Amino acid sequence: MALSYEHIQVGDPLPSLTKPPxxxxxxxxxxxxxxxxxxxxTVHQAGVAAGHNGVIAHGMLIMGFVAQMITNxxxxxxxxxxxxxxxxxxxxxxxxxxxxxVVEKFEAAGxxxxxxxxxxxxxxxxxxxxxxxxxxxxxxxxxx
Amino acid sequence: MLDHSYIGKKLxxxxxxxxxxxxxxxxxxxxxxxxxxHDQVAAQAAGYPDIVAPLTFPTLFRxxxxxxxxxxxxxxxxxxxxxxxRILHGEEEYEYFRLIHPxxxxxxxxxxxxxxxxxxxxxxxxxxxxxxxxxNQHGELVVIxxxxxxxxx
Numbered sequence: 001m002a003l004s005y006e007h008i009q010v011g012d013p014l015p016s017l018t019k020p021p022x023x024x025x026x027x028x029x030x031x032x033x034x035x036x037x038x039x040x041x042t043v044h045q046a047g048v049a050a051g052h053n054g055v056i057a058h059g060m061l062i063m064g065f066v067a068q069m070i071t072n073x074x075x076x077x078x079x080x081x082x083x084x085x086x087x088x089x090x091x092x093x094x095x096x097x098x099x100x101x102v103v104e105k106f107e108a109a110g111x112x113x114x115x116x117x118x119x120x121x122x123x124x125x126x127x128x129x130x131x132x133x134x135x136x137x138x139x140x141x142x143x144x
Numbered sequence: 145m146l147d148h149s150y151i152g153k154k155l156x157x158x159x160x161x162x163x164x165x166x167x168x169x170x171x172x173x174x175x176x177x178x179x180x181x182h183d184q185v186a187a188q189a190a191g192y193p194d195i196v197a198p199l200t201f202p203t204l205f206r207x208x209x210x211x212x213x214x215x216x217x218x219x220x221x222x223x224x225x226x227x228x229x230r231i232l233h234g235e236e237e238y239e240y241f242r243l244i245h246p247x248x249x250x251x252x253x254x255x256x257x258x259x260x261x262x263x264x265x266x267x268x269x270x271x272x273x274x275x276x277x278x279x280n281q282h283g284e285l286v287v288i289x290x291x292x293x294x295x296x297x
Contacts, residue, residue: 019175020175026173026175029172029173030173030174032169032173033166033169033170033172033173033204034170034173034203034204034207035204035206035207035208036203036207036218037207038218038228038229038231039228039229040229046229049229050229050230051266058233059232059233059236060200060203060233060236061173061174063200063236064170064173064174064176064198064199064200065174065175067174067176067198067199067200068174068175068176068178068198070199071176071178071180071198071199072178075190076180076196076197076198076199076240076243077196077243079199079240080239080240081237081238081239081240082199082237082238082240083235083236083237083238083290084235084236084237085234085235086232086233086234086235086236
């Protein structure tokens with residue numbers, strides 16, 4: 001569905017994304033992909049020693065889920081800025097849902113831009129991160 | 145106590161050559177099936193010269209682009225005195241200037257901007273603010289990554 005800047009309204013929700021449950025295998029895979037081999041993500045005893053009762057997900061994996069939601073909505077080259085603050089730990093079995101909404105429309109550097117707030121929560125509503133991104137909409141650009 | 149002499153210190157350059165299989169591997173690990181991250185033909189059909197790196201791809205630069213003496217943030221924090229099991233990621237922010245494609249040769253300058261001591265519910269912690277500025281083989285600014293790492297004691 002094509003959507004133009006003019007049709008985007010402050011307060012509009014972004015299409016949400018619910019991911020399959022995080023698995024321990026996924027954390028092994030993400031460690032290899034990202035190069036973050038901190039054992040708290042892959043070795044049960046290390047997670048216990050760190051006080052987490054087991055392995056925990058990489059924060060960057062959850063940020064990657066949010067990135068997926070963003071680039072389901074706009075093309076990567078439209079994104080000017082994307083930042084998050086990690087507020088909770090995720091574990092295997094957690095089902096993460098990413099939501100967002102448009103909070104501002106403005107012009108900067110000769111571009112029409114939107115600022116959106118995003119957050120990721122698990123199946124119990126516990127928040128994992130909160131953040132925002134800015135996307136630019138050059139004239140005639142539509143969202144995917 | 146972290147070694148504060150690292151604040152503002154010139155650190156080894158991060159060097160990373162972008163490879164299509166690493167882009168695809170990251171997208172697979174995230175479970176992001178957007179074809180522009182996986183398939184050159186689909187990416188070209190969408191108007192790109194080649195597949196595109198996902199938004200969080202610059203995290204690989206720190207982890208895979210470190211030198212033997214440790215440009216990568218975590219080994220750096222270990223050198224500064226942190227226990228690897230007690231490091232958490234507090235914040236991450238990317239400012240994007242150019243897309244990243246296979247073949248890009250990235251160099252990055254990592255800086256420790258500052259260390260702030262906080263009293264948490266489970267004891268003291270240090271918030272370590274870092275900034276990494278990444279350029280491509282043409283010297284063009286690609287992305288600036290700002291992070292806050294939390295070191296618990």
